[in-house]
Amino acid sequence: MTTNTATVTRTAAPFWRNGFHPQRIPLWLGALVALLGATITVLAVKADWMFLGDAYRFALRQTDVAMACGGFALFAGGITVMLPGAWRRAGEWLLIVVAALAVIVAADIPINFSANNQTSAGPTENPSRPQHLRQRRTAFLKAAQEAASHDPTSKFIMLIFLGGAVGLVRSSAPAREQRDATRQARSLSADTPAITRFVSLEVQLGLLVLLMQQFNLVSPLFNHQIMLLIFFGFLVHYFLPLEYRQPFFVFLSLSAIVCVFGVVQASWLVAIGLTLIGLCHLPVGFKLRIPLVALAGFSLAELRVGWFHAPWSDAIWPILASMFMFRLIVYLYSLQHRKAPVTFWSSLSYFFLLPNVVFPLFPVVDYATFYRNYYDADRHLIHQRGLKWIFWGVIHLLLYRYIYYYVVIAPDAVDSVTNLVRYLISNFLLILRLSGQFHLVIGVLLLFGFDLPRIMNRYWHASSFTDFWRRANIYWRDFMQRVVFYPIYFRLRHWPATASLLLATGVVFFITWALHGYQWFWIRGSYSTSGPDILFWSVFGVVVAANTLYDARAAARKTATAGLDRSFRQLALHTLRIMGVFSVICLLWSIWISSSLAEWVSLWNVPAPTWNDVKVLTPVLLAGIALAAWGALAARKEELRGLGASASAPAAAAEKSFLATALPTGAAIVALLLASLPGIYGRVAPRLTATLDEMRQEKLSRTDLAMLERGYYENLTRVERFNSQLWERYNKAPAQPEEKRDADEANPKSGLWTEDDWRVNYLQTAEFIGILLRPNLGKETDVFHTNRWGMRDKDYDKKPPPGSLRIAMVGGSPEVYKGVANDKLWPTVVEDRLNSENDHRIYNQYEILNFAAATHTALHRLAMVENKVLPFQPNILWYIAHPSDRTKSINRLAEIVMTGTPIPYDYLRQLVQKTGLKRDMEVRTMRARLAPYGNELINWVYRQIVQDCREHSIVPVFFYLPNLKPLGDEETADHLRLASEAGFKVVNLSGVFDGYDERTLHRNDWDFHPNTQGHAIIADRLYETLKKNPDLLEKAKTQVTKR
Amino acid sequence: MEDIKSTIKDYILKEFLPGEKPDNLTESTPLVTGGILDSIATLKLVSFLEERYGIRVEPHEADVDNLNTLNDIERYVQSKLPNA
Structure with a gap:
């Protein structure tokens, strides 16, 4: 509310619309511009209409689209200046729409017209078209688009044309009635462009976009599309007359929604939004409107829960909810108490806030503040403040990334006082992600004139x-x-x-x-x-x-001197208070993120502090004191500044403020951008190269990957509280086209695939053997089916066919991964290949019976061998081991104790007794007690299996199959050694995925099971290994029967 | 008119800005957005206004629109007085 009073006093002269004095534009000039624009448009459209293999079509090449758009802007501008009255107004609106389209073109926003929500860059394909024509057309289209892709010149020319059109229309604008002097002053203040300041702002914004792209902050969608939309949007928005800026902002916001969700889903989102806004404005009493909105909310809730089928994609829910769940309450409150006027464009701007489309967690913006503060100060200061907040957002996100990658530890890793302190502090500091995102979105809104107040204020102080x-x-x-x-x-x-x-x-x-x-x-x-x-x-x-x-x-x-004359003692007390509050908040936070109170209590079960703890924690404490003292001094500075800072700022001060704000922010952006360039940090800090390289990637931390690998998150229904990054990845489904593709590939008919219900395919027994695949799932023609024995495999008789080699395979989820069709699972592929290339010299037939099941650990496999495998009389047992088997087996034993499952083995019962495990014990404690016996446990399992095999003349072969991610590899050497010592024939398949792009071999960012391609790679490697080592396919000596 | 402003100014200086120079608290000093009036201070000021001027402040009126500056408060109190 710091209206520029100096500007008000300068407006005694007759005021013209938008601060411009009208100039007479000769009609011939308008006609000439319109003609030129029309010519360019026609030529560009003609150039884009080309033969595409089967017929003439629009290729939608970037150059042609940009030139057509720029030409049409000139045409609209030329026509507009020639039109009188209301027609001129229509021309101006047309130009605004063209401007929004130009921004979409400049930002390379793909528009998807299909019903699903996946973005695509090209026109949709007609499936009924013959295959060869489709291929031919695709080739032509690709060639045409590649020829004109990444054409910045055409975009630049388009923007020049657009700028010329806007300038022409602005300079010929007739005076219109103004509402009042204040409004006039506000308009003038907000509307006067200053090229040097604009260039400064746009350059800083451009550098920030580069910075975000360098560090891959937020998401690729945000960095490469939405931020470019904001960049070009700001460029055009800056030069638009004030009255058109909000509509233009709405167009940009809607474009962003279309960019993310595609036209169809975006239409649903906007339609639902407009309905909700419409309900708030129904011409009925306010008391009736509230229940109507509530009723609409309940109806949507029923759809959200899934009681009724919603015709739109689930992907739009988080954003739709984020836009309306709180803002509707604030909006209704504002309407009820008439806190601020409501206009069509202000309402739409308020609900469809541009950055909201990629941030489901969004600040609860107040409508009255949103309306009241729109261009309420010098526009350049508002924009510069916006850039500052965006930069702060970047800094917060970088700090978050460092902490997330290198500092945060899992609850299981809390084994000392040092690690306890590390756990408490680092997990609280993950809030930096939220504060970074909030600063970023508020900064973006300031760029478009919404002078919103600060959202967070050094909460750690x-x-x-x-x-x-x-x-x-x-x-x-x-x-x-x-x-x-x-x-x-x-x-x-x-x-x-x-x-x-x-x-x-x-x-x-x-x-x-x-x-x-x-x-x-x-x-x-x-x-x-x-x-x-x-x-x-x-x-x-x-x-x-x-x-x-x-x-x-x-x-x-309060005493008369309090706050103004702080002694050292008061500063020290303030410092202590800051440290105390921070400590308590960290403590409370650790409760909040715990999966259970028992888990939180178990965190404190650490050994007494050691000298090593003191050595590590003393510098941490000193750093904490220094940071808290900084907070106390900053608070003192604020108090001493007192009311002086609040006094009204004259225009001269505002001039200084722009420079004073722009210089440090700009310098900091440039410095950070330079520091982020590999060529620079590689030379300056070669030791930090690996760290900085990693900081530039957006991924899950090693801790999270390891916890995912160990199944920690499997049973956590509230993962958003434990890990916001992981939660966002779970919710990224719409942006991951391969997910649906994989799902369709795996199960187009049977409908067994859903995101969360893999357990429906399993039977949870109360016995030691645990979880088992259900028999007779699906039909044999289905890509996901199980046979009568509960194997994802063909139907086999219990008795092996004569002259055959029967291999029984026990393994875990990778061997039966639901994302891969039955006939594409690597055991099936290997079996088929062995049979298709069988020369029948040794065996008539090969059979590989897949006894694997999801979540199966070494303990499960032992039980499978003894209870399920032996009745099938195999000749060979393939034991498929994976990284983390030791950890998972410990977890399984803890689970067995916790559930009171009977243990049929003396050794395990003794181990439970020896480690003092009790059924009511916290699972984390049980795992910690079992951890020292991990190798012993695995050794026992391996020896037990080998003994079982020998008793039944089965050859035990041990295959070690790595993960796609380097997780649990620290166990590899132990597993190989223990298996060999137990008597297995050992085959180490480590490195099987070397030379492949790991990201193409798994389904998504949190599910690292090999996909179909991954299974094919495993099958190839295993087959080659079998061919090179024929002894791996030999029966036990007593069993060999040559034909 | 000046009485209302000066009375409120005295109250704010005494209650929320002890030791502050009176000249620093101007008619346009932002009280709410400047952080001088937090929620508790706002409640105390509201109680004071209600008692001193016999007005009734509604919950939605205790906000930045009516209480941000001495000018705003004076305007608001005047609008609530019976002879306004």
Whole structure:
């Protein structure tokens, strides 16, 4: 609300629309420009109409599209200046639409018209077209598009044409009635372009885009498409007259939605949104509108849960929810209390906020602030502040990435005081991701004139719990204050102040907890809460309420010098308070992210501090003191600055402010960008090259990969709380076309595939053998089916056919991965190849019986051998081992104890007894106790299996098959040694995937099972190994029967 | 008119800005957006206004629109007074 008063006083002269004095544009000039534009458009369209193998069609080459767009902008501009009155207005609107299209073209935004939500760069293909014509057309199209791809010149010319058209229309604008002097002043302030400042802003924005692309921050979609849309959008938006900027922003926002979801799904999203907004404006009493909106909400909730089938893709839910779940409440509140005027464009801008399309977690922007602060100050200062926040967002995200990659540890790794402290602090600091994203989105909104206040304010420097609540998410606190706290407190104003304060604060935290669940319901489609969740919000609420009471009383005790003359003692106390609050918040956070209270309690079961802990933690403590002291000094500085900083700023100060803000931000952006270039950091800091290379990649951390590999996240339904990055990957399905492709490939008919229900194909027994594939699933023609014995395999008789070699294979999920069709699983491929290339000199037939099952560990495999395999009288046993088998077997034994499953082996019973495992013990503790016996356990399993084989004249062969990701490799050497010592023939298939792009061999970013191609690679390698080592296919000596 | 502003200014200086020079608190100093009035301070100010001027402040009125500057507060109080 710092209206530029200096500008107001300068507007005594007659004011013309948009700050421009009207100039007479001769009609002939308009006609000439229109003619030129029309000619360019026609030529570009003609050039794009070409023979594409089967017929003449539009190739939609970038050059042609850009020139057509630029030409049409000139045409629209020329026509507009010649038109009178309302027609001229129509021309201006046409130009705005063309400007939005030009931005889409400049940013290379692909438009997908198909019903699914996957983006594509080309026109859709008609499946009914003959195959050879389709191929021919595709080849022509590809050649045409490649010839003109990445053509910055045509884009530049297009933007020049567009700029010329806008300039022409602006300079010929007639004066229109203005509403009032303030509005005029605001318009003038917001509308006057300054080329040098614009160039400064645009260059900084461009560098920020490069920076985000360099570091792959946020997501490829955001970095390479949405940020380019913002870059070119800002370029055009800056020069548009004020009255057209909001509509243009809405067009950009809708373009971003189309870019992400495709035309069909975006239309659904916008239609639902418009319906909800429309309900808020129904010409009925306000009290009736609220239940109507609530009813619409309930209807959508039923669709979200899946009680009814929604005709739109699930992919739009998180973004639709993010746009409306809180903003509708704020909007209705604003409507009810008339907090701000509502216009068509302001409503659409408010709900379809441009950056929201890629951020399901979005700040709760207040409508009144959003409206009130639109271009409420010097436009260049607003934009520059936006760039500063975007830069801060980048810094937060980089810090987050470093912590996520290198500092965070899993609960299982907490085995000392040092690691406990590391766990507590690093997991809390993962909030940097959220704060980075929030700074980024608010910064983007400032670029388009929405002068929103700061969203977070150095929350790590909070010196009290109320201070933390005030700093951590300012928009949420304001939302709660307006909608919950004040209404309750004022209603209870006749109560004693303490009681009403306590009750209002308690309700705020209760509702905050409930709304977190509400938020995740809309984003995930299911509601869940837990003991740690409730405990976290309860304790947080209690400490903030207590702090609020303390603050209320302490305010009355303030001395006249407090805050202005701080002694060293006061600074030290402030520092201590900051450290104390930070510690308690870290502690509370660790409760919140725990999967259970028992897990949290078990974290504290660490040995007493050692000298090593002291050595490691002392520097950490000193660093903490330094950071807290910085916070205390910063607070002191703010207080000493006092009210002086709040005084109104004259225009001269504003001039200085722009430079003062632009210079350091610009310099910091340039410095960071240079430092991110491999050519520079490779020379300056060669030791850090590997780290910086890794920092430039967006991926899951080693800790998360390892936890995924060990199945830690398998049973966690609230992964968003434990790990936001992983959660986002789970929700990335729409951006991962291979997922659906794989699913269709695996199971186009039987419908057995769904994202979360792999367990429906399994039978959970209460016996030691555990989980088993259900028999007779699907038909034999289905790509996913099981035989009568519960194998993903052909149907075999129990008795081997005469003259055959029967191999029984036990393994884990990679061998039966549901994403791969039965006949493409590597055991089947190997069996088919052995038979197809069989010369029948030794065996009539080869059979490989696949006894593998998902989640099977070494313990499961032992049980499978003894209970399922032996009755089939195999000649050879293939034991397929994978990395992490040791860890997984320990976890399985802990699970067996926890579930009270009977243990049929003396050794295991003794091990349980020796390690003191009890059924009611926390699973983490059990695992920790079993860990030292990991190798012993594996050794026992291997020896037991070899003994079973020898007793039944079966040749035991051990295949070690690696993961696609280097996970659990630390166990490899032990497994190979123990298997060899136990008496297996050992085949090490490590390196089987070397030379292949690992990313093409698994389904998505969190599922690393080999896909069809991966299985083919394994089958090839294994077949070659068998051919080179014929002894691997030899029966035990007593069994060999030559034909 | 000046009475309202000066009374409120005195109150704010005494309660929320002890030790601050009175000249620094101008008519346009932002109180809410400047961080001088947090939620608790806002409640105290509202209680003061209600008691001092006999007005009733509604929950949605205790916001930046009405309480951000001394000018805003004066305008708001005047609008709530019976003879406004």
